Amino acid sequence: xxxxxxxxxxxxxxxxxxxxxxxxxxxxxxxxxxxxxxxxxxxxxxxxxxxxxxxxxxxxxxxxxxxxxxxxxxxxxxxxxxxxxxxxxxxxxxxxxxxxxxxxxxxxxxxxxxxxxxxxxxxxxxxxxxxxxxxxxxxxxxxxxxxxxxxxxxxxxxxxxxxxxxxxxxxxxxxxxxxxxxxxxxxxxxxxxxxxxxxxxxxxxxxxxxxxxxxxxxxxxxxxxxxxxxxxxxxxxxxxxxxxxxxxxxxxxxxxxxxxxxxxxxxxxxxxxxxxxxxxxxxxxxxxxxxxxxxxxxxxxxxxxxxxxxxxxxxxxxxxxxxxxxxxxxxxxxxxxxxxxxxxxxxxxxxxxxxxxxxxxxxxxxxxxxxxxxxxxxxxxxxxxxxxxxxxxxxxxxxxxxxxxxxxxxxxxxxxxxxxxxxxxxxxxxxxxxxxxxxxxxxxxxxxxxxxxxxxxxxxxxxxxxxxxxxxxxxxxxxxxxxxxxxxxxxxxxxxx
Numbered sequence: 001x002x003x004x005x006x007x008x009x010x011x012x013x014x015x016x017x018x019x020x021x022x023x024x025x026x027x028x029x030x031x032x033x034x035x036x037x038x039x040x041x042x043x044x045x046x047x048x049x050x051x052x053x054x055x056x057x058x059x060x061x062x063x064x065x066x067x068x069x070x071x072x073x074x075x076x077x078x079x080x081x082x083x084x085x086x087x088x089x090x091x092x093x094x095x096x097x098x099x100x101x102x103x104x105x106x107x108x109x110x111x112x113x114x115x116x117x118x119x120x121x122x123x124x125x126x127x128x129x130x131x132x133x134x135x136x137x138x139x140x141x142x143x144x145x146x147x148x149x150x151x152x153x154x155x156x157x158x159x160x161x162x163x164x165x166x167x168x169x170x171x172x173x174x175x176x177x178x179x180x181x182x183x184x185x186x187x188x189x190x191x192x193x194x195x196x197x198x199x200x201x202x203x204x205x206x207x208x209x210x211x212x213x214x215x216x217x218x219x220x221x222x223x224x225x226x227x228x229x230x231x232x233x234x235x236x237x238x239x240x241x242x243x244x245x246x247x248x249x250x251x252x253x254x255x256x257x258x259x260x261x262x263x264x265x266x267x268x269x270x271x272x273x274x275x276x277x278x279x280x281x282x283x284x285x286x287x288x289x290x291x292x293x294x295x296x297x298x299x300x301x302x303x304x305x306x307x308x309x310x311x312x313x314x315x316x317x318x319x320x321x322x323x324x325x326x327x328x329x330x331x332x333x334x335x336x337x338x339x340x341x342x343x344x345x346x347x348x349x350x351x352x353x354x355x356x357x358x359x360x361x362x363x364x365x366x367x368x369x370x371x372x373x374x375x376x377x378x379x380x381x382x383x384x385x386x387x388x389x390x391x392x393x394x395x396x397x398x399x400x401x402x403x404x405x406x407x408x409x410x411x412x413x414x415x416x417x418x419x420x421x422x423x424x425x426x427x428x429x430x431x432x433x434x435x436x437x438x439x440x441x442x443x444x445x446x447x448x449x450x451x452x453x454x455x456x457x458x459x460x461x462x463x464x465x466x467x468x469x470x471x472x473x474x475x476x477x478x479x480x481x482x483x484x485x486x487x488x489x490x491x492x493x494x495x496x497x
Contacts, residue, residue, distance in 0.1 A: 002400050004354070005037040005097065005362040006030065009076075010387075011053055011329040012373035013041070013365070017064075019076035020085035031092045033394060034401030037258075038089055039097035039230050039362070043074065043082055047107030047199075050075055053329070054099065055232065056106035056199060059142050060216050061149040063223065068144035069107060079223075086224040095227035097258070098220065102213055102245075103233040105154065106199040108137030111166065114156040116173040124172060124183060125192035131176055134165035138175075138200055149219060152212045160184065160203040161196045172196055180205040184238040187274045197236040204241040217249045221257075228258030231283065235263045235271075239278035246282050259283035260323045260360075264330065264337060266292035269312045276321055284321040287314040287359065291325050291339070294352075298345035301482075302438035305415040309352065319358035326350055327364045333385045334375040344482055346390045348435045351484040354400040355433050356420065357408045361400075368393055392460045392484075399459050399486045403431035411445050419443040419477065432456065434477045435484040442478045449473040451489070459486040466490065 008023050023038060030038065042054030045062035049069035054076075062068055063079040072078065077085075086096045114136075118129040140154035160183060161174045174183065174196075183195035184204060195201065203209055220226070229249075231242060242261070250257050261283045265271040269289050276285065290313040297304040314322040326349040330337040341349055346367060353361040365371070371387035390396075405428040411419035416438035424430040430451065434443040447456075447469050455466040456475060462485055467475045479485045 001034065001036065002404055003036045003360055004034050004397065004400060005039055005323070005360065006035050006368065007039045007325075007328060007362055007364050009041040009053075009329065010332055010365050010371055011335055012371065012375070012385075013053075013076075015051060015075040017073045017075075017077035017081065020081040021077065024085040024088040027088050027092045027094060030089075030094060033368075033397040035094060035363070035397070037095040037097050037228060039228075040082075040085075040099060041076060042099045042101050042232075043076065043224075045069055045071075045074060055101055056104075057101045058105065058107040058140070059145060061219070062142075062145055066142075066144040066148075068142070083224055086226070090225065090227075095258070096224060097228040097230050097260075098224065098226040099232060100217075100229045101232040102202060102241075103197055103236050104199040104201050105140060105159075108139055108154075108200065109141045109143060110137065110139035111135050112138050112156050114138070115176040116162070116165070117176065118168075119161075119172050119174050121172050121191070123192035124174070124194070124196055127174075134162075134168060134173055136162045136164050136166065136173070136200075138162065150212065150216065152208075158203055158206055158209050159200045160205075161201040163196075163198065175203075177203075179203050184241075186236070187239060187278050188235075188271055194236055195238075197233055201236075204238050210241070210244070214245060214248050214252075217245065218252045221249070221253050221255075226257070227255070228260070231259060231261040234261035234275065234283075234285075235265070239275060243279050243282055261285050264288045266339070267312070269314060269317060272314050273317060276318060281321060284323050284360065285314060286328075286362075287322045287324050289313045290315050290322075290353075290359075291327070291331060291341075294326055294341045294345065294349040295331070295339040297437065298342035298349070302416055304437060306418050306435075306437055307412045307415055309418075315359040322359040324353040324359035324361045325364065326353065326367065328362075332364075332366070332371075332387070334377060334383060343388060343390075345437070347392055347396065347484050348437065348482075350390060350393060350396050351433055351435055351486070354396050355404045355422070355431075355486065357404075357422070363393075363397070368397075395460045396484075396486070399431065399488075403428060403459070403486070403488050406430070409446070411443060414441070414443075417441040417443055417479065419445050421445055421447065423448075429489050431459075432475065432477050432487040433484065434479040434487070436479045437482060440479065440481045442476050444474055444476050446472075446474050451475075455490045456487040457490055459488045460484065
């Protein structure tokens with residue numbers, strides 16, 4: 001079966017410990033749609049306690065078990081609920097993808113004094129002070145958990161930088177210690193060096209830190225038996241670290257753990273390629289360039305040349321390591337990297353990631369289940385957002401599960417209307433996909449002489465009339481304006497290749 005992932009949360013997912021139970025209840029439904037993997041949000045206790053989305057991690061060993069940061073459960077539920085949801089999904093042969101946040105820690109328990117230097121936030125290679133003593137919350141002792149699972153305590157030697165110093169104006173302070181001079185080496189020179197992102201930046205050159213994170217990875221795997229990992233903010237971490245961490249995780253668990261990294265660099269394919277080279281292909285990456293193209297195409301409407309939709313994308317240059325998305329929790333409205341795909345274009349975008357042979361598609365939770373939330377925009381005004389379920393998303397997912405197999409032949413001769421044929425295999429029939437970002441079209445495509453006289457119907461249900469394949473194996477397949485159609489053989493017309 002085709003692999004299909006779902007990001008089973010968004011930035012504004014409901015709290016009150018509902019998410020894990022919801023995922024467990026949805027297992028049969030997801031299986032029916034052909035979802036083969038569920039990506040859960042960060043599951044460990046965060047500085048924001050029961051309200052945090054999870055990207056401000058405090059205690060990696062607290063999966064909703066200890067009374068810390070004002071709560072026992074995380075926003076999404078308790079450890080027991082989490083394990084039960086993972087077990088339920090895996091019983092249905094749906095893999096679990098764990099969200100891994102090892103770039104930074106937040107919510108230290110005690111302050112320490114140490115020496116640091118203030119750097120220019122726009123060029124972190126430029127020191128704007130002499131070394132001086134600061135005091136910051138860099139000591140993590142986890143009083144609510146104690147030494148259970150691990151007795152490792154974090155201090156300033158475990159971090160390369162902080163954004164808080166007692167009595168000082170906010171800024172970025174590079175910590176001076178014995179585990180490396182300056183920042184860790186990154187693959188790009190954005191902001192001079194983009195090692196530092198937020199909170200207490202983890203120092204991966206400290207061998208004791210690496211040992212602890214390697215031990216924790218095996219411990220975490222043993223709790224929920226995850227099948228894959230989504231690696232947060234890899235842009236801000238040394239490629240050497242994750243290369244070693246993944247190698248040891250796979251070796252120590254005896255499993256070929258799937259990994260996808262978040263290196264968000266829309267329109268900068270060369271950076272994704274550079275990172276893949278630096279990590280020797282040990283992980284996939286989200287195709288941020290393709291998501292950017294979808295966003296732009298949805299805004300441009302009929303003026304966008306659909307033939308260029310895959311230009312300068314990872315899906316085109318390295319399809320084996322590309323994870324494709326239409327939207328995610330960072331691009332959704334009111335978020336930092338806001339670049340949502342307009343609603344009308346989403347069925348087209350999903351057809352392009354679900355029904356073609358390149359890339360590993362990831363569906364965004366609100367696109368399947370809808371979403372509703374209120375937050376402030378960049379001007380500080382309250383905005384109410386409704387994210388509607390994508391039209392025909394279930395049919396598109398089922399089309400991937402049932403028909404998107406075999407060799408692919410493209411009909412990309414028109415700027416506003418793309419078509420392609422998937423030739424099927426021994427178990428799955430042929431299918432024809434046609435989409436338009438302008439008016440209604442009819443696209444001639446060849447299905448093969450073995451289909452002469454056979455009838456095809458629109459799996460998405462837009463057209464009541466069928467298409468009959470002519471004696472030469474060609475059909476003329478219509479599509480509604482600004483939409484997509486998927487044409488498949490009538491059950492009594494099926495011929496497998």
